Amino acid sequence: MSGSRRFSRSFSQIQVDDRQALFQVQEKRPDRTTSTSTHILPVVAALRSFTRHEAHIIAICSVAVLIANIAVGTMPLLIPIEIMRKGYLYSWIGILFLVYGVVVFLCELLHSKIVPAIGTKRTFIISCVVLGICDISFGLLRFTTNGNVFGGVGCLIRVVEGFCYAGLMNSAFTILCLTIPDKAILGIGLIDGLIGLGYALGPLIAGALYSVADFTLPFALMGILIILVAIWAYFGLPHVSGELALPGFGDVKMLYTDLAFIASVVITLAMGIVVGFLEATLEVYLNQFHKGVVAEGTIFFIGWTAAAVSSPLWGVILARYRVNRTLLLLGPVVEAIIFIFFGSFPGMRHLMVHLGLSVLCLILLTVGTAMSLMAAVDMMIRRASHYGLANDIVTYAFISAIWLATLYLGEGLGGIVSGTVLDFYSYDAVTVSLIIIEVILGVVAAAILYVDYRRTGLSLPELPSEHSLSGPNKSEYIRLP
Numbered sequence: 001m002s003g004s005r006r007f008s009r010s011f012s013q014i015q016v017d018d019r020q021a022l023f024q025v026q027e028k029r030p031d032r033t034t035s036t037s038t039h040i041l042p043v044v045a046a047l048r049s050f051t052r053h054e055a056h057i058i059a060i061c062s063v064a065v066l067i068a069n070i071a072v073g074t075m076p077l078l079i080p081i082e083i084m085r086k087g088y089l090y091s092w093i094g095i096l097f098l099v100y101g102v103v104v105f106l107c108e109l110l111h112s113k114i115v116p117a118i119g120t121k122r123t124f125i126i127s128c129v130v131l132g133i134c135d136i137s138f139g140l141l142r143f144t145t146n147g148n149v150f151g152g153v154g155c156l157i158r159v160v161e162g163f164c165y166a167g168l169m170n171s172a173f174t175i176l177c178l179t180i181p182d183k184a185i186l187g188i189g190l191i192d193g194l195i196g197l198g199y200a201l202g203p204l205i206a207g208a209l210y211s212v213a214d215f216t217l218p219f220a221l222m223g224i225l226i227i228l229v230a231i232w233a234y235f236g237l238p239h240v241s242g243e244l245a246l247p248g249f250g251d252v253k254m255l256y257t258d259l260a261f262i263a264s265v266v267i268t269l270a271m272g273i274v275v276g277f278l279e280a281t282l283e284v285y286l287n288q289f290h291k292g293v294v295a296e297g298t299i300f301f302i303g304w305t306a307a308a309v310s311s312p313l314w315g316v317i318l319a320r321y322r323v324n325r326t327l328l329l330l331g332p333v334v335e336a337i338i339f340i341f342f343g344s345f346p347g348m349r350h351l352m353v354h355l356g357l358s359v360l361c362l363i364l365l366t367v368g369t370a371m372s373l374m375a376a377v378d379m380m381i382r383r384a385s386h387y388g389l390a391n392d393i394v395t396y397a398f399i400s401a402i403w404l405a406t407l408y409l410g411e412g413l414g415g416i417v418s419g420t421v422l423d424f425y426s427y428d429a430v431t432v433s434l435i436i437i438e439v440i441l442g443v444v445a446a447a448i449l450y451v452d453y454r455r456t457g458l459s460l461p462e463l464p465s466e467h468s469l470s471g472p473n474k475s476e477y478i479r480l481p
Contacts, residue, residue, distance in 0.1 A: 054180045058190065060236050061172040064128055064229045066194045068168055071135050071222035073202015073304070076279035077297055082215050084284070088147035092154070093280045094419020099155045101276065101412020103162030108405040111170040120174050120240040121233070127168035128230035132223040134161040139219030173397065178240050196308035200301050207297020252398065254387045259452035260325075261383045263445040264376040265406050267328050270441040271369045271376075272410020273417075274335050277434050278303075278365070280415040281422055285342065289355050299359055307366035314374040324379045325449055331372025332442030336435045338365050342427075377403050 050058065080093055107114075115123045138157050144150040172191060209218040255261055282303075286296045318324060338361050380399045389395045417437070421430045 050180075056236060057175065057179055057238070060229065060233050061124075061175060062191055062194050064124070064168060064226060064233065065172055065191050066198045067222055067226045067229060068128075068131055068165060069195050069198025070202045070205060071131070071219065071226070072165065073199040073300075074206035074218050074222070075202075077203040077206050077283055077293070077300055078210060078215060078218065080280070080283040080287075081210070081293060082142065083147075083150070084287070086145075086147070086150070088150055090284075090423035091420050092147065092151035093422075094416035095151060096154050096158055097276055097280055097415025097419070098412040100158040100162045101272075101408045101410075101415065103159050104166050105405045105409040105412065107163050107166030108170075108401050108408065111166050115167065115170050115174060120171050120178070121237050123167050124171040124175060124237065125230045125233050127164040127171060128226050128233065130164045131161060131168065132225075132227035132230070134158075134164065135219045135223030135226070139216035139223070142215040173400075175237065175240055177397075179238060193308070196304070196311070200304035200308055203297040203300030203304075205297075207294040207300075210293050210297075252384070252387070252389065255384055255389070258383050258387070259448050259455070260379055263448040263452070264328065264379040264383075265402070266441055266445040266448065267331060267372050268376045268403055268406040269410040269413075270332050270335075270438055270445070271373050272407040273414035273437055273441075274365065274369050274410075274434070275407070276411040276414020276416075277418045277430065278362075278414075279411065280418045281427065281430055282362070284422065285358075285427060289358075291355070299362065302359060303362040303366045306363045307370040310367045311370045311374055314371050315378075318374060318378045324375050324382070327371050327375035328379060329442060329446055329449070331368055331375075332438040332445070334368035334371075335365060336438045336442070338368070339431045339435050339438075342431045373403075373407070 075097075079096055083090065083092055118126070134157050138154065138161075141150050141154055141157075144153070176191070206218040209221065282300070283296060286299060289295075314327070318327070341357070341361050377399065380403060381395070384395050384399060389398070414434075417433060418430050421433050
């Protein structure tokens with residue numbers, strides 16, 4: 001969701017009402033005839049209850065997250081364009097996405113320790129400033145004339161960018177939890193929605209700016225804006241003390257070996273690979289239609305927006321019906337079938353000369369990806385509840401870190417595989433490799449879930465009614481200095 005959180009988390013794209021659907025505490029399962037408005041109205045009322053100070057904190061965090069993800073969202077459109085325009089190796093496309101994905105993967109797991117050591121507010125501000133410098137620096141790669149210089153310097157920039165992106169997301173999350181603990185989940189749900197919106201807007205804005213002033217302007221503009229947000233945060237954010245008291249290994253060791261949890265991780269990895277494939281090669285595919293960079297950016301926007309809009313709908317379905325395993329395993333199947341239309345089989349190729357059909361397939365791909373990602377995070381939360389982890393902000397932080405780290409790892413792997421295959425073979429070979437990977441990972445997840453079914457049956461735990469995600473007593477999930 002790169003991007004944490006794009007489907008989340010990215011990937012992400014989990015809206016406020018979606019978070020409520022995932023974490024809603026109920027004495028019994030909701031009646032299937034209940035209108036969705038009964039779930040949305042309490043959220044709207046809660047949002048109206050924010051004080052001016054709380055709204056100011058959420059505004060700063062939200063704007064920073066939105067701009068950061070717009071900048072990240074420009075990469076899948078502009079990197080392939082620049083590399084093809086200058087005749088550099090396609091492999092650099094995949095490598096640039098790989099290094100970013102791996103760094104964010106590692107930092108998602110480590111920043112819970114790093115942020116308290118540096119200071120939460122300080123981490124937020126430094127991350128914004130360095131991200132702005134990275135964006136401006138990446139835009140200056142336009143002036144390179146050597147592929148190795150472009151790729152090498154670009155990788156260094158992306159390493160720093162990935163580290164600071166994870167720092168920004170982690171510090172924003174922590175700031176919300178520590179400053180407005182009783183309403184933190186609503187703010188986090190809003191931010192998650194803005195992550196998806198930013199990633200969708202990225203290609204649209206990048207396409208428009210690129211058509212006006214080439215490669216540098218989109219990155220320079222985003223860089224300047226997020227540096228301005230850092231100045232705003234310096235004066236507008238309160239001093240933050242303490243840290244999130246995340247569960248230790250002893251609290252979650254049973255969860256790490258739970259088969260349903262492992263299957264969810266496998267499917268999250270598979271969906272991340274799909275995102276990486278699209279990031280690295282979608283622009284290359286769309287280029288054959290010769291519609292121009294603005295049209296390509298619009299198509300990117302349509303695809304990622306479809307994922308963002310569908311995520312809360314999948315959340316409602318998962319909250320009402322016990323279809324976690326079904327939706328989990330449908331993802332790889334849907335992705336493999338749809339990619340057949342993108343060139344794997346000659347009999348299908350003549351259909352794809354129509355741009356509209358290609359856009360439809362892209363929408364189905366992103367919606368299918370959001371479906372399985374939502375099923376995966378829902379399964380992880382329920383399994384965590386089964387092993388005694390409270391249904392609160394601490395558990396969400398722990399699950400989110402694992403889910404997003406796995407998503408970013410898959411994104412990086414998808415980028416390097418697709419870029420390398422494209423460099424040495426063709427786009428048809430890219431689609432075949434993706435189908436093979438999705439089938440293998442889907443079969444592995446299905447086998448794991450089958451063994452789990454033989455052991456435990458299909459039952460999924462209800463979320464315990466004695467816990468509230470918002471955490472009425474902040475001492476339950478905050479460790480003060």
